[in-house]
Amino acid sequence: MNESEFEFLRGFLKARSGLALPPEKRYLVESRLAPVCRNFQIADLAELIRSIRISRSLALESAVVDAMTTNETFFFRDKGPFDLFRDVLLPRYLTARTTTRQLRIWCAAASTGQEPYSLAMLLEDAVERTAGWKIDIVATDISTDVLNKAKAGLYNQFEVQRGLPIQLLLKHFTQVGDQWQISQKIRSRVSFQGLNLIKDFTALGIFDIIYCRNVLIYFDAATKSNVLARIANSLAADGSLILGAAETVLGLSDAFTPDPAHRGLYSKVFQAVETRPLSLQRATSR
Structure with missing residues (x-):
């Protein structure tokens, strides 16, 4: 994933979910989106981003947003x-x-x-x-x-x-x-x-x-x-x-x-x- 692809992903996430992904969090992208690539039989992140740009698949877009959204929670969190x-x-x-x-x-x-x-x-x-x-x-x-x-x-x-x-x-x-x-x-x-x-x-x-x-x-x-x-x-x-x-x-x-x-x-x-x-x-x- 090159710099322009990363910037596209940042813009996509902000437009779809409001998530502001800072440059220093780039390391999260590979770990969180690799399972999405596997589930959709996509070779790598570059192909994933091309698919988002071209196919406009709502299922794929939702999967990417879900993967990049932090869902940390637990019962009575912070009490x-x-x-x-x-x-x-x-x-x-x-x-x-x-x-x-x-x-x-x-x-x-x-x-x-x-x-x-x-x-x-x-x-x-x-x-x-x-x-x-x-x-x-x-x-x-x-x-x-x-x-x-x-x-x-x-x-x-x-x-x-x-x-x-x-x-x-x-x-x-x-x-x-x-x-x-x-x-x-x-x-x-x-x-x-x-x-x-x-x-x-x-x-x-x-x-x-x-x-x-x-x-x-x-x-x-x-x-x-x-x-x-x-x-x-x-x-x-x-x-x-x-x-x-x-x-x-x-x-x-x-x-x-x-x-x-x-x-x-x-x-x-x-x-x-x-x-x-x-x-x-x-x-x-x-």
Whole structure:
């Protein structure tokens, strides 16, 4: 793969997924795309890139994006955001939404489902306090492969050992061969759907709580700003946004203010001006 081919791949990934692949990450390309070459019976990366340019195969393009997207996740990852939900956010909105008795939660870039299922298990523990409530957890991701795994709720031994307390494993999972499947009760609390964050997501509706953790770090500043502005439009006036530990809105968005008492928690400060998805911006600027 020569320099021009690498630059084409970088442009393709950014246009399709928002992923900003820095030059120093070139080493990732061969290791992650070699399996794609094998699966599609393509000789090498140069031929793979030629195929993307010429064939416009949606299956191949999706496979390349999936392979280059980082899907690192585990149950109760970083712990703090889940303690925050159980101890602060859930009590807050159970009080604030007593009239409607409805609560909507969005887990963006949910990968194989451990984040939304972790929230669902916390809600199951609070079942007495939430009796009679309609609580929706919507989980989205760009990758069809990880969404299929998330919907099945099947995890191997390594995956259930990462962050999942043993009492919750025994309570909510059943062993199936050498894997563990989360209960239908927990699975039924989460709805999964495909979604590309750089495209329009207004159809998802308005949410009270949005978890968008560890995905903005893969975007450039302009893409981060655009996504954050549109997230603000999808958040209730008193809604809460939770970002990853290495992420911030500072210098990127004026629509949120950090909560001084809780790291990674942001409140909406005003209704952001409607912002078009990047794909629509490019189309109208031609």
